[in-house]
Amino acid sequence: MTEHAATAQPRALILARALTFRAGLRVARLRHWLAGRLPPRARGRLAENVRAAELAGLAFAFRARAVAIVVVSLWLLVLVPWPRDLYYLSVAGLFFLLGYVPYRLRHHRRAGAIKLAFTVLDIALMTAAIIVPPPAGLGVDWPIQTRLRTPEFLYVLLLLGEAALTYWPVAVLWTGTWIAAIWSLGVWLVYGREDTTRFADAARDGRLSADASLKVFLDPTYVGLTPLWTQVIVTGLFTLLLAIAVWRGRGTMLAQVRSEVVRADLARYVSPDVADALAARAHAGFGAPQTRVVAVLFADVVGFTGMSEGLGPERAFALLRGFRERSCKVVFRHAGTLDKFLGDGFMATFGGLDGRGDGAARAMACAVDLQREVDAWNAKREARGAAPVRVAVGVHCGPVVIGNIGADQRVEFTVIGDVVNVASRLEAATRELGGRIVASECCLSAAGPEVAGRFTRTLPLTLRGRTQPIVVHVAE
Structure with missing residues (x-):
């Protein structure tokens, strides 16, 4: 063997070993895919893509919140006389601020906990704005009990819609639970006031006639618990249905993200058309x-x-x-x-x-x-x-x-x-x-x-x- 050939042989051997090592990595990676598992690097990209989708959902939810605030504010300008509309517009501004803070902190490592905490503040603010009358001189002098007879409770349910846009079923369940709890607390505090009229008090001496019952019902200070139970039950059902829908949507999103990650990672080892076909028909x-x-x-x-x-x-x-x-x-x-x-x-x-x-x-x-x-x-x-x-x-x-x-x-x-x-x-x-x-x-x-x-x-x-x-x- 000549000296020239002898020096060439180790070089070729080193190159062959390097290529064999890369081929071994390729085989190991393909075994992961064929077994339905993602390699560690692909799992990391999957988590990153899911996180990106969640952040996009939070951003979209905030933008939807902002649009809803603008629409409601315009409606209040038409519905509520001056200067009481300024009070409700200030509440809308505070509500916007409560949404803006977690939006700005969405990249924080505890962004989820921050969003859930501010959701409780959202519900408390909206419940107080609905039940508590405006300051003196801005509102009509009606009993506080009359504020439970309007359909403004529906505004609280908009928070469930915002939570549903985050791809996070936990946020929906959390929001629905706190809506039912805080709204029930607010209604119960009004129900327990001394100036509140109740069927139980009016019927203490016996069964009420139809006319007497109507008179109690039409009393401005009357508060009944039946509407509250209806609101709680409907909120619970609505929360459950939305959570299931978000959970299924999140599953679809995860499947799509996983498919893209698998396809992108697989395309590094096989031809892109083979990767597409394999990902689609694995x-x-x-x-x-x-x-x-x-x-x-x-x-x-x-x-x-x-x-x-x-x-x-x-x-x-x-x-x-x-x-x-x-x-x-x-x-x-x-x-x-x-x-x-x-x-x-x-x-x-x-x-x-x-x-x-x-x-x-x-x-x-x-x-x-x-x-x-x-x-x-x-x-x-x-x-x-x-x-x-x-x-x-x-x-x-x-x-x-x-x-x-x-x-x-x-x-x-x-x-x-x-x-x-x-x-x-x-x-x-x-x-x-x-x-x-x-x-x-x-x-x-x-x-x-x-x-x-x-x-x-x-x-x-x-x-x-x-x-x-x-x-x-x-x-x-």
Whole structure:
């Protein structure tokens, strides 16, 4: 063994171990997905996305609150005479402030507890504004008991609507519970006043007649508990229904966020179209074998072994990573599936999942676009004194079997068929033909005129292992 080969072997071994380690990480990550579990990094992003959705819900709830305050304030200006409307407008301003403080503190680590505490203040303020008369000189001189006969209790229920916009079922249950408690306390305090008229007091000496009952009911100081029980029961039912609706909505939101996180994380290890299909049909037999007409593209860095001999493992790794990053960008730009990386090359397919019928045309456009990308990359490399990179491409299309293949411990979504072998050998034939792209006749016929114009030579070619030649086209 020569000294040159001996030094090259450890470098290649180090690079191979690095790639094997990355592949092992990929397998471990895919096992998590196939088992229905999220890897730790994905779980962290899931929590971040859920938190972002909750913050967006809090912000939206505050904006809805502000709109409701404006609408109610305008209605009060129409309904309430001057200057009593100033009193209620000041209450509306204070109510806005009680919502603004937790909104500003929504990024605080105890933002949830702050919001729940201010919800209690909201309910207390609104209950007091409804039950307690305005200061002397601003209100009409009616008994305080008459304030329980108006429908203003409905305004309190608006707080349940605000809580429902936060994606937080606990907030709905908390709000409904405190509405029932604080409103009941307010009504009970009025009911217990000495000047309050009650059916129990009026009927102390016997059963009331219908006329006597009506007289008690129409008394301005009368307060009954039946409306309170009705309000409490309706509030409880409304709270329960809203909490269930928010809980289901939160489940849908979590499913969507989880799907996006899985799809984004999975797309880092498989092609985006495969990630979409796998995320959408993970439990519906994804990858069942089927026959389709697919275009297959092979690309390879020419002379990478020789180039890596003069580079250290880190620089060889950087070169390979730069090639793969640019290759992924081009393949995905043309909606292709990156089937696998093959050392210093890769295999991509077109038309295997989308069924659009234009796989051959997209594969040809991808091949030309890849060479443009390599030319731009070489311009940067030459500017800093690095050697240019030459990439060979072979393209062929035809029927293949596409689907999952492998064992329980390792599953790969790929294509199988003679088309794959031909495309691989067309890529290898670029060396002897002196071209950058070699494409079969069926692929070139599907390409557009701009792409087809780049192919300058046409010739029959007998591939290794085949007896019949095929017509190929070569682009320099």
